[in-house]
Amino acid sequence: MNVLVVGGAGYIGSHCVRQLQAAGHRALVLDNLVYGHRAAIAEDVPFFNEDLGNRAAVTKILTEEKIDVVMHFAAYAYVGESVTEPLKYYENNTGNTIQLLLAMQDAGVTKFVFSSTCATYGEPDTLPMVEDLPQAPINPYGQTKLQVEAVLKDLAAVDKMSSAVFRYFNAAGAAEDGSIGEHHDPETHLIPLAIDAATGKRPALKIFGTDYPTPDGTCLRDYVHVDDLSRAHIAVFEQLENPGTFAHYNLGTGKPTSVREILDAVEKVTGMPVPAEEAPRRAGDPPSLYADNTKARTELGWEPKYLDIESTIATAWKWHQSHPDGYPE
Numbered sequence: 001m002n003v004l005v006v007g008g009a010g011y012i013g014s015h016c017v018r019q020l021q022a023a024g025h026r027a028l029v030l031d032n033l034v035y036g037h038r039a040a041i042a043e044d045v046p047f048f049n050e051d052l053g054n055r056a057a058v059t060k061i062l063t064e065e066k067i068d069v070v071m072h073f074a075a076y077a078y079v080g081e082s083v084t085e086p087l088k089y090y091e092n093n094t095g096n097t098i099q100l101l102l103a104m105q106d107a108g109v110t111k112f113v114f115s116s117t118c119a120t121y122g123e124p125d126t127l128p129m130v131e132d133l134p135q136a137p138i139n140p141y142g143q144t145k146l147q148v149e150a151v152l153k154d155l156a157a158v159d160k161m162s163s164a165v166f167r168y169f170n171a172a173g174a175a176e177d178g179s180i181g182e183h184h185d186p187e188t189h190l191i192p193l194a195i196d197a198a199t200g201k202r203p204a205l206k207i208f209g210t211d212y213p214t215p216d217g218t219c220l221r222d223y224v225h226v227d228d229l230s231r232a233h234i235a236v237f238e239q240l241e242n243p244g245t246f247a248h249y250n251l252g253t254g255k256p257t258s259v260r261e262i263l264d265a266v267e268k269v270t271g272m273p274v275p276a277e278e279a280p281r282r283a284g285d286p287p288s289l290y291a292d293n294t295k296a297r298t299e300l301g302w303e304p305k306y307l308d309i310e311s312t313i314a315t316a317w318k319w320h321q322s323h324p325d326g327y328p329e
């Protein structure tokens, strides 16, 4: 299939491009490189440096390249910034996604895979988190993702789109060979920051909150390997054959890991201590988020391969060792 990967130069998108190629599909990338990295995409992958909100340009690409499926990874994803700059998030994550959907309508493309988030659930009442929990985001970032989900549901109801929505938990790790990985600027995620603290590239890691109602007082999250996430995107193609689909899946390992457990695992993998200091809670962090992934396992035959956090961190470490400053540009 011809798959346009929107945001394909970003962290999860670039890993998905690799998986698509490995599965024999033709992957093409559209990315405006605001947060993406050209070096994350192999030279032989057709690349369009374009804004997803440019309806006419995107329609032309979809038509000329005979695109069968659009996978949409492009979004602003800094939760804190979404609180202080909500319009930036509504404009890009919601508004530009609607432009993309309009371009797909213009070009007659009806299959869509969307990167959503466990942040659409807000603070869950029950754990592990199943797909039919109430969705009540506690920040504009989660809200924008939920808005797109609502649009996709409405389009499916009138057979205008077949969508698969993946609600990711915490994406982590890097390609097994260390050739592509996580490079955010600014970086806010726990694992890369802990690795940088271990190597001395950054100051001591701040542990945000040690008084949560969790076994060791730090937040529990579900760290799912980026290649496992990517594999689910390929497994979902069959679902999209049914007109009017709105399929939605939690993608997580199902295993909770605390901040302190991450720091211990980083120490083991790198063989270096992670300097850390206790700090106040970060606003908007729910104590515990981890997935019930039964639906993805049973309906998609999806099996996350990285179930042990050290094996995930080992891939992040391999990427870091070969690219201590991330991508060149």
Ligand code: UDP
Pocket (backbone or CB within 6 Å): 170, 188, 189, 190, 191, 193, 205, 206, 207, 208, 209, 219, 220, 221, 259, 282, 285
């Ligand atoms: N965290 C931390 N110190 C940091 C960055 C993150 O203690 O410097 C914690 C954060 O409070 C959360 C967990 O690590 O409980 C994962 O945070 P991250 O930003 O990686 O992902 P999020 O869960 O916010 O999507």
